[in-house]
Amino acid sequence: MTDSTQEKPKPILQALQYHQHICEWLEVNEPKVWHWFSDLDTLEKSIENTRNSLLKETYRLTPESHSNVYELCQLAMQRLGIDAPVTIYQANDGAMNAALYYIPGEIHIVLFGALIDKLEKLELLALLGHELAHFLLWSMDEGRYLIAHQVLEDSVAQAPHNNALYETARLFSLHTEIFADRGAVVATQDYRYSIAVLVKVMTGLSSVAPDAFLSQAKELDEKGNISDAKSHPESYLRALFVDKWQSIQTIEMPTDSAVKLTNEGQAIATNAEQLDAWILSKLKGKLSIHSLDLLDQQQLSRDTSGFFRYFLNETEFETEEVKNQLSMYFSDWDVHQDVLNIDTLKERDFDDSILDYFIALIFDLAFADREQSDEILTKGADVAAKLDVLDMYKNKLKSVLKIPKRKADKLCSLAINLQIDAKHKAAQ
Template sequence: MEPTTYHLAVCDYLERREPELWQWIAASRQQHDPELRLHLLKTTYQLSREAHAALHAAVALAAQRLGIAPEVALYQAQHDSQPNVAILIEDQAAHIVFSGPVLELLDAAELQAVIGHELAHYELWQRDGGRYWIGSRLVERLAAEEAGVGEWHHTALRYQQYMEIYADRGAYQVCQDIAPCIASLVKIQTGLKQVHVDSYLEQADRILAHEGVVSEAVSHPQSFIRARALALHAAGASDCDATLAQWLDGALAPDTLDILGQVEVAALTRSVVAGLLASPWFNSETVRALARRYWDDFLPGEPPAERHLGVVGQVRLPQPHQLDEYLSFVLLDFACADPALEELPMAAALQLAQQLDIADAFERAVLKETKLKKTAVARLRAMTIPTDIHRP
């Protein structure tokens, strides 16, 4: 079981871009917290090995199948009627707390799945020298220091949601069957004593068949997403990562970008501008100066990034996205940069907007922000652009 692509990418970014913060967080790992243990003893009933041998046997089996060997203590929370299971993690210890009637709701296989899920959190925190724990604490700290809701807030949210996806995969690794994993999830969410897993997967399919369905949860993805994501993982679906990104991240949109989305939009913007400035006639000193305000290392004639090119070598935008207005104003910025180039830049921008399938948004921006009329826009869109394309 490998970390999710999302966790790998975020940790790679943080370790590369914030090495001092990374090392500072790494040095803060708590080896042992006596106050946590005392708090748990005061507020729960501890489920001893002698009185709850089956539960402890399930812990031992889950730990073996996950390849870990933590010290594990089990507890039943007091004064909490809502079904739930949570894990509190120290360096070499895990405290699993059951709340509400979970132990009565779930059968043995479902309890095994829940314990596997919780211990998968511990396994992720321990692997690779605690790398993914460090990443989690760092994005949470950056989000807490952020003014308003920005890229670190969205990064922390998605990091947590992908952790739940990872832990569900851990439950599957322990059980080797998605049925108890999904049944336990739905039972805890609903309080039902009986759940038909196939019916719930069909329900999830009906929801996800609607275009644009994205997780609306604050931390844990919604149950129908988790159930279908686990089914895809168990089936070894080749498009699992891409499908998960659609469900958890949603459309690439300026208002909801996480740090990875921000990096991608910056790279995509550069590819769009490179496509616009491909012709040598467009590379006047004024235009080059504007490009250097976007990226100080931008070079005249540089090609778009290969990953942003379609089958015919033209820039294509990823789907789904909500970048029409943003990219329209980027194009307009360059189309109006150098009046000495006369009409050609606007004609080139109109034709690129059409190629990118953002023509309507760009035309609205042109009509609002310039003195051009609709007849002039139509004429420029049909203009023949010089084809002396230069590639280094």
């Protein structure tokens, strides 16, 4: 008799940090939508549509007619720790690709183009591992990553001009493909076959050199490029990601001989977290007002509140007029909450649009109470100097507020003098 209280074994693969953070955000901030997509009736309708689509649009392969494909699929499932019935299909589309059609507890993989003929045995194993990893992710943690995916896709369809929703859905999809690429590595126990599949699907070639493409990817990475892909990261990035991931892993495979995918000999959790952070930076680049996701929006809101508190700290600027302006940003404004550390803000990797935003906040305060505009703008120059953007601030005074050059120079000079005085006092 088995112990029903015994914990399930930990999956070979773990969801990336971005997956986890978005699920947490959606559960807290959109509980009704989350619940609706968790509903069994909603899932049943989706399953029925999936079955009909498979019957209409594909040719079903059998274990008897394509035993080699099914045997490779079983091997990949064993290595990924998956146990479920499998059906494999061939689509009528000529472009090489593959897709998982998700049904809980069942695996349905559709092959497109001449994959069976073009891919070598271990390359096909890698491709099947990739698709099986999609099944693994959607099945993990009671389906929460699938729910998040569905919520985001539906939200973007309902509000196509919401940039934050679009960016979140984009990044979530890209991370999902990165997770699936790791499944290809686990299935083959060699990241090079995963890269080979990427190149063959991209080029249509019958023979490729994975190491040569990885070298090409590293050369491109040195130029500082970031992804602008919508659903799948660029192939060169995917090659870099699996290369870096396998280099920090020690994975005990559920096979006769455990295989270690590592250069270091031991998987370190902090390395995995650093890798996830690096991957996110390659997928989105510097923080920009124009490409905030839901998490960025939340963080920028906290930073905005903290920036106001920092700016108003130990001043007499908080008049009724200024409070009214602050209430337009925060209905529950409380000056006694946390103050933003200006050095922390300087360490953030953002572009000029974020600096423009913080300068605009200062201008809003300055013109909320015109009786103290000059004093607030002088304090703004002081803050801009601490952020190393005093020249940008001075230019904004002239171009946005139309302040004459002489006055703009004077306001900035006053700020510099204030900093000099502060340093003298600190030294005494």
